[in-house]
Amino acid sequence: MSGKGTTIQEVARVAGVSTATVSRTLSNPDLVRDGTKKAVLAAVEKTGYRINRAAQNLRKQQAGAILVLLPDLGNPFFSQILSGIESVLTTSDLSVLITDASGIKQSQLVGYFQDTRADGIIILDGAIPHGVLKELIEVVPDNRAVFACEWKPDTKLPSIRSDNQGGAHQAVAHLVELGHRKIGHVLGPRGNVLTKERLTGFERAMLEFDIDINSNWLIDGGEFSLEAGAQAARQFIELDELPTAIFCAADLIAMGLISEFAKHGISVPNDVSVIGFDDIAIAYRFIPSLTTIRQNRIQLGVLAATTLMNSLSGRSMPAENNVQLVDVLLVERESTAPLS
């Protein structure tokens, strides 16, 4: 009944068997005879037994938890990915530890593994410093880390990501279809892989559509944030000529840009069309509602968690350079319009 502090010994006593049998019944039922099994389960029920994770973890030399490393807990982009991760991991007995890379010291990160607080890690932050990652990989076996969303090009950890190039390409294609040929691009953080991929997709599309890239219209946002977009808007305004359409590397950038444009009397989409990337929740309700490239964030989370779980349980060894690409989707809304 009480359940308070019942141990496996207690259950064994009640069921009239040894602790070994109780343990087997619970974790490897095939090994025990039906009658015994029933007796044990009855005893478990009666005593309200719950396993002691600390003891189990100590014995099995595991942590029972996986760590999720976010670049920024404050960015709404990540919450749905977390949902996806959670939904997978809670079906197993793994807990989810979440930590914010911004505040963390590198030794802390490695520490999670060294003192067995985490069995694996999902890295959502491609900006993780080289040194930290190197140290991490020394301590953490290959099969215990995966990248999701972002990644580091020169590592061989598995990576789950959206089709960023394809998305950027779709964005440009959409703008071209609307008649635009004066197209700008606000990039994300310098050096970020997503920035690079989306830029590559942008360039490929421009080449394909035979449009010259005007380097004045290629603006370095510096980060995936509202303020980065606002800052980019100010830079655009200083120019002699504005593009007629702008592809932003993130929804937050796009919204910051549109907002700052609005403050200067530049109207989207009348004066300029803007397309974002991500499709965060607010995009649909922004004014104007934001045309964007939707990332399937739930699926990114689910795949990352599944990949890690499988590889932890040894069910499938991750291939080196194993990349899972998740499709993106153009969502047409009101921030883009035909060239008038």
Add this chain to the structure above:
Amino acid sequence: MSGKGTTIQEVARVAGVSTATVSRTLSNPDLVRDGTKKAVLAAVEKTGYRINRAAQNLRKQQAGAILVLLPDLGNPFFSQILSGIESVLTTSDLSVLITDASGIKQSQLVGYFQDTRADGIIILDGAIPHGVLKELIEVVPDNRAVFACEWKPDTKLPSIRSDNQGGAHQAVAHLVELGHRKIGHVLGPRGNVLTKERLTGFERAMLEFDIDINSNWLIDGGEFSLEAGAQAARQFIELDELPTAIFCAADLIAMGLISEFAKHGISVPNDVSVIGFDDIAIAYRFIPSLTTIRQNRIQLGVLAATTLMNSLSGRSMPAENNVQLVDVLLVERESTAPLS
């Protein structure tokens, strides 16, 4: 050097002392002589020893983690609170487990304590069902749970919350100051404590300013979400007369409302002023930028974590019905304007 799997035994051997001394040096240095201490620390350094948490937790009968229960991981409102919580707990050796109430079954929640995966819990979800909470309180000692942001009126757990009534009052006062007297209110989820408090603040202010409340303008949003706001807008539009100002129980509601108004040609703040509650990041960049009541989310998180930590470590017993009220702040932006 390696650090891989060095145990306290190894350190003891290297330092030429017993494991007891190593343990004491690390967790209770006052008990050991300076010379010995130095030798032990040198050995720790040399071997790269990291404590094994599972072993420590087992022996100390603790989990080394606290659980944060969110109503909805997808809501950006919570991320900063998490930052606050994290910042406090990582300074101690506690890990942060995060879980989403929406998907969780009640037994799972209690399970975190029964199998010693969590030492304490921060509940950010006042909508937690009565049954679950009751069960939780039976299992979890009083000093191991705190409410943050939301709470249940009929429990005596400590609670850290914003001054919701005061905030609502400020919101109305702001509107009245701008000359408005036809004031509406979009409520949050039915039965939610925040909804009630903010409604009470609204009513108190209206009474104080001697304005009758028009029940047509009191609209039940149903949840704290963009769609709730949009739905409320549609209800307003059906009415014979619109209020000149609307206080929304959350920023998301306000933005949904404004967005839907815009789709119907109703302009904010020209046709109607709108004020929100929370001051989430996007509020400043929404078009129009949103006048709102700012909650100090970081501080809410910090206080919640600090309160729980103190009470876990026995440093301060939480008083029953211990409520810490955090001040809110009116942030004037462009979604409210003088009555024309």
Add this chain to the structure above:
DNA sequence: GCAAAATCTGTAATCGATTACATAATCATT
């Protein structure tokens, strides 16, 4: 310099589950 008090350190039990190995029970075969 010596006894008593105070401080430091070591021995070994303990936390609760898992599992290698040994033993017991059951089954299959002739």
Add this chain to the structure above:
DNA sequence: AATGATTATGTAATCGATTACAGATTTTGC
């Protein structure tokens, strides 16, 4: 019914840290 093969269960060591208790060492007071 006897044998060997198979399956089920029990015994006890183990994971790595903490801590009660005892024993050793140092300090204090005179």
